[in-house]
Amino acid sequence: MGILHYLVLSALLFAVGAVGVILKKNVISIFLCIELMLNAVNLSFIAFSRFLNQVNGQIVVFFVMVVAAAEAVVGLAITIALHRARNTLNVDDADIMKW
């Protein structure tokens, strides 16, 4: 298995995540899609790290995981706040910040 296989898998996962962010309306789903995108990137980092024999990629992955955890905390808090305020999880209902 060469690096290409890993990278293609990573790109596919990323694309699935990106499309999900755009198409899904449920906040939680969007949230999961974002996580998917982050982990797709992590996969390519790990793959590069392994094939180039360098540890840097793995360190970055740890950072990404920490950031993702923090992001999950803030994101879920916003989701709960949104649900309390508007009684919905549909992002298209939260659109008053516009012209």
Add this chain to the structure above:
Amino acid sequence: MIDYLWLIPLLPLAGSALNGLLGKRLSKRAISIIACGSSGAALLVALGAVSSLLQMPAEERHVIRHFFTWIASGDFIAKAEFLLDPLSAVMLLVVTGVGFIIHIYSIGYMHAENGYYRFFSYMNLFLFSMLVLVLADNFLLMFVGWEGVGLCSYLLIGYYFDRRSAGDAGKKAFIVNRIGDVGFVLGMLLVFATFNSLDFDAVFRQIASGTERFPFETGLGILGAIGLLLFIGATGKSAQIPLYVWLPDAMEGPTPVSALIHAATMVTAGVYMTVRCSPIFSRSEVAMDTVAIIGILTALLAATIAVAQTDIKRVLAYSTISQLGYMFVAAGVGACSAAIFHLMTHAFFKALLFLGAGSVIHSMSGEQDMMHMGGLRKSIPITCATMMIAALAISGIPPLAGFFSKDEILWSAWTHGHPIVWLVGFAVAGLTAFYMFRLIFLTFFGSQHFSEEVRHHVHESPFSMTMPLIALAILSVVGGLYGLPALLGVGENGFFKFLEPSLSLAYHPAVAELPHSLEWVFAGASVLIASLGIYLAFSIYVAHPEAAANWGGKARRLHQLLVRKYFVDEFYDAVVIKPTLTGSTELLWKGVDVGIIDGSVNGVGARVYGWARVLKFVQNGLVRSYAAWILLGAILILFYVAMAGH
């Protein structure tokens, strides 16, 4: 006393500041004491300084006092320095002397006016500016005074600012003078470009020493160009063709103002400047001839207009323009001392005429139309007698002042080889006598043309007004006697001899040596034509009053032409003012300003607004669409980076 030269302009400035700042709280008595006191003190210091000057040997009479360096920028240095030499000494005495007399007169004339302190503050400020003008020893400082007197003239013409005509007249004077000033400034720049200095001394010495650099030119030359530019300034200030139109309108101001500023002193500034710059003018025949021709044409034009005017002050205004024309004739033919001589005597008798006219107007409760006067000689005898003296003086009847000075000008015109100028000047002398005595006869003789009510009020003016009249009358009688020895052939004109050192750097062309007896013939002819003018006026306006109406009827066209002042105002209105107004309104305002400038600024705003109206829909509040845009952007950037790599 020469060391106190700085006091002479500063005293009136202090008086002006005091009256201007505190005048509202002061009594009229205190205001007049401050104003007359400061001008009187200036006169005393001036007398002291001039007497010190007289004690010096003639060739040393050139005193410069340095006060401070005003501007120093690289090569360019302008100093605040005063120059006292015979020429500025004469002007100094005329300005402070006549100025003081008129200040005294104003106490009586203005006593019932509002803004008493304002009047005296402006008058003192005028004296300050005029003294700076005559004492300045460089072009720039002279220009300060030049502009200062222009400002005071504007302020005083518009003294009755609640009258629209007065405000308009003030603006007219100011704007017309600015047109002249453009010439003055350009002349000044050319002087600096040529000589790298603006000091009179430095400039004139360069001219006089470098004969190969600055030869006498029959054509224009650089000096001629400077002269003509400066002369444009002089035509504005001294009311010559084509910029004389402001002076008659300036009569809207109070009469003492007309006497001091628009007859005796300020309007002679152009003559003074021309004479001061005679080293420049005299080296270009074109410049000299221009000055002489403009002078004589103005003299003729104004004298003919004066014949048909009925407003007493307007007659005098045109008379002033005409006499200033004489002075420029003298300066233009190369007889600068004659110009200054006439300037001095004219200051005496024209101030007297104006003050007399003011006294008449005062006694007639404000009436200025001579057609509504008549027969006043019994009721206001002092005014009548002094005005008669002034009229005789201006007409050139010996031995009064005007005879000597005017005769000197005509004689110089002949001897310097300008016979046509002499001929016109000779005719104008007759006209002068005619219109002057027309004024005298219409005002003081004949039957009374005013209502019973006015008749009841007619009274001689108070002492503070008649005293200046008498003082000026004495000066008008004796002021010209300097010329007597020369005429009799027993000596030379002491006044000319006094002025000589100031004019030594000018180029003096050869003068025709003519027998002295010929001078007698010329003098006799002048007296004859003046007497003829007086006789004509007498026979028309006193002996046959109905004849005047007949004349008006017979030569209706000509009469209308003169009454309407050759339609010059209408001409300027049509050629200069209307096109300027229309051009400003239609092209500059509605076209350039509204269309281009406002248009571009508002246009930018409108375009931004228009695009924003379309683009704002991008901000739709839907998080998912923002995410899509981000993704699209990221893809584009990636795409670009990937392409750039190849």
